[in-house]
Amino acid sequence: xxxxxxxxxxxxxxxxxxxxxxxxxxxxxxxxxxxxxxxxxxxxxxxxxxxxxxxxxxxxxxxxxxxxxxxxxxxxxxxxxxxxxxxxxxxxxxxxxxxxxxxxxxxxxxxxxxxxxxxxxxxxxxxxxxxxxxxxxxxxxxxxxxxxxxxxxxxxxxxxxxxxxxxxxxxxxxxxxxxxxxxxxxxxxxxxxxxxxxxxxxxxxxxxxxxxxxxxxxxxxxxxxxxxxxxxxxxxxxxxxxxxxxxxxxxxxxxxxxxxxxxxxxxxxxxxxxxxxxxxxxxxxxxxxxxx
Amino acid sequence: xxxxxxxxxxxxxxxxxxxxxxxxxxxxxxxxxxxxxxxxxxxxxxxxxxxxxxxxxxxxxxxxxxxxxxxxxxxxxxxxxxxxxxxxxxxxxxxxxxxxxxxxxxxxxxxxxxxxxxxxxxxxxxxxxxxxxxxx
Numbered sequence: 001x002x003x004x005x006x007x008x009x010x011x012x013x014x015x016x017x018x019x020x021x022x023x024x025x026x027x028x029x030x031x032x033x034x035x036x037x038x039x040x041x042x043x044x045x046x047x048x049x050x051x052x053x054x055x056x057x058x059x060x061x062x063x064x065x066x067x068x069x070x071x072x073x074x075x076x077x078x079x080x081x082x083x084x085x086x087x088x089x090x091x092x093x094x095x096x097x098x099x100x101x102x103x104x105x106x107x108x109x110x111x112x113x114x115x116x117x118x119x120x121x122x123x124x125x126x127x128x129x130x131x132x133x134x135x136x137x138x139x140x141x142x143x144x145x146x147x148x149x150x151x152x153x154x155x156x157x158x159x160x161x162x163x164x165x166x167x168x169x170x171x172x173x174x175x176x177x178x179x180x181x182x183x184x185x186x187x188x189x190x191x192x193x194x195x196x197x198x199x200x201x202x203x204x205x206x207x208x209x210x211x212x213x214x215x216x217x218x219x220x221x222x223x224x225x226x227x228x229x230x231x232x233x234x235x236x237x238x239x240x241x242x243x244x245x246x247x248x249x250x251x252x253x254x255x256x257x258x259x260x261x262x263x264x265x266x267x268x269x270x271x272x273x274x275x276x277x278x279x280x281x282x283x284x285x286x287x288x289x290x291x292x
Numbered sequence: 293x294x295x296x297x298x299x300x301x302x303x304x305x306x307x308x309x310x311x312x313x314x315x316x317x318x319x320x321x322x323x324x325x326x327x328x329x330x331x332x333x334x335x336x337x338x339x340x341x342x343x344x345x346x347x348x349x350x351x352x353x354x355x356x357x358x359x360x361x362x363x364x365x366x367x368x369x370x371x372x373x374x375x376x377x378x379x380x381x382x383x384x385x386x387x388x389x390x391x392x393x394x395x396x397x398x399x400x401x402x403x404x405x406x407x408x409x410x411x412x413x414x415x416x417x418x419x420x421x422x423x424x425x426x427x428x
Contacts, residue, residue, distance in 0.1 A: 026382060046381050053374040053381075057392065060367040063360060063412075064394020071391045072375045074384030092382045 006087075006117055010037035013113045017106060023097030025077075029110070031087045050090060054081055082107065085114045119246075195230060197240075197288040204283045205261070207268035213252075217241070218268035219287065221255040227289045235292040241267070242286045243279045250290060320347065323405050328352055330426050331409070339417030341397065344368050344410045355412070368410035371401045389427075391419055404428060 014027040014037055028038035028047050033055065035047055054070065061067040069082040077094040080103070089110050093102055200223055207218060217239065227236055242248045251273055256262055267287060274280055324347050331343045335354055342355030344365060353361055375390040389402035393415070400411045400419045404426070411422060 049381055050378055053377040056374045057367075057371055060363075060370045061392065061394055063363050063367055063397070064392065064399060065396030066394055067392065068395055069391075069393040070375070071393075072378055072384065073388045073390070074379045074386060075388060076383060076385035079378050079382060079384060092384070 006114065007037045009113050009117045010087075010110070011039075013037075013109055014039050017091075017109065020105065021093070021097060021102055024091055024093045024102060026090070026092035028090050029087050030090070036087065050081075054088075054090075084111045087114060197291060198226070198230065199286045199288045201284055202265055202267040202287055204274065204279055204281055204285055205266045205268050206274075206281050207270045212270055214270045214272040216252040216254055216270070217273060218256045219253050220262055220265070222263060223287075224253070224255050231289070231291050236289045237292060238290040239287050240290055241269075241273075241277060243277050244284060245278070247277050247279070249273060249276050320406070324350060324407055327404060327407050327409065327426070331411070334411065334422055334425060337413075337417065337422070339414040340422070341412040341414065343412065345407060347407045364410070364412065367399070368401060368408070371399065371410070372403060372408055375401070389423060402426070 010029050014029070017027060018024050018039060018041075026039060026042040026046075028042055028050075029036045030047075030051060033051060035044075035051075038044075038047055057070060058067045067083070069080070071081075072079040075095075077092065077097070078099065080089075080091045080093075082089050082091075082103075084107065087110070089106055091102060091106055093099070202219070202223075219239065224236075237252065238250050239253045240248060240250050256266075256268060261268065267285060269279075277285070279285060324345075327345055331345055331352070331354075334340055335343060341357075342353070342364070344355075345352045353365070355361060355364055357364075371390055371392055372387065375387050379385065379387050387403060389400060392399045392401065396415065398413055398415055398417070398419060400409075400413070400422060402409050402423075405428070409426065411419075411426070413419065413422070
């Protein structure tokens, strides 16, 4: 995951810690020798010098089996460097600070934020991009997006016209390109009363054939009917699929044709989408409608 | 008084530092002896791996792993030096004590009237209690 995401979340968290504990004068977080987030009161020079001193101890800490935490008690205050989820949090506090309170606060707050960022980020990326999201491939994803933009440039033009005409000619492509420029926010603003999209768990089954579109999954008609009943005249052109490992994608959907496959709780998925989601037949995925 | 010699003979090889050129005051000598006695008591605790005590003229090392004396000594010295560096950066004053927690063991390092002490222990050992007992 991109460190910038952590940086944003953790910087705000550090600021909040200092707001709550005014006796905490300096805080910063580093990982693998790189500073991820730091408060506004600590200069880069000081941070780097701290890292050098800390690394010097780490290099010699083999006899302790690696380093987890260092607490330095000085006559005027204390410094603490503690490992949390592979991140090292440095906290400098005055001697008036309640050590237990500060430790409890930081050791709960920081790991919680890290875990939250790890969980939330993949889902957000899935919403923001046209193509499938692999959390660890954030940067290549940008290039893909640019390519995608070129490919659908024509569609975007059509979309603009469509918007001006207030959806007189609604098409599936309309929804796809619209998401790329303005993912959800405008819709949330204009349709605040839409119910939360229901999440359905389905089992992946292979979908193959000569004329099978590679960008469309097939879902039980019963599920689609439920969605239509829930959202009335709202358009549902796409679904968002998420695997248990957090990989997400959006694609078109149709109902399952064969009656023998109906009502089995399956989602028939072309190989291309399976590859994108890094999933395969028999795996469990969650599916929810993308309401336009 | 010009010469000091200390050693601890338990299951470790004692390291003796002699220096005819250096001198210590009776107070310093007394502090060193006092710390040495306290450390010998602490050493008997469950979970305590050993300790290093050094002043400007003498040193006592008692460790379970005598073959790793050099590693422990280097770590001890580095921990106190780097801690003082960090303390100086943030104006924390003189370092009273440092607790370094490793994945398998931990160390309590401190400087008492110029006597540098490092106590090594298992993670389960009560370093707060040891700190209380060794502090002046």
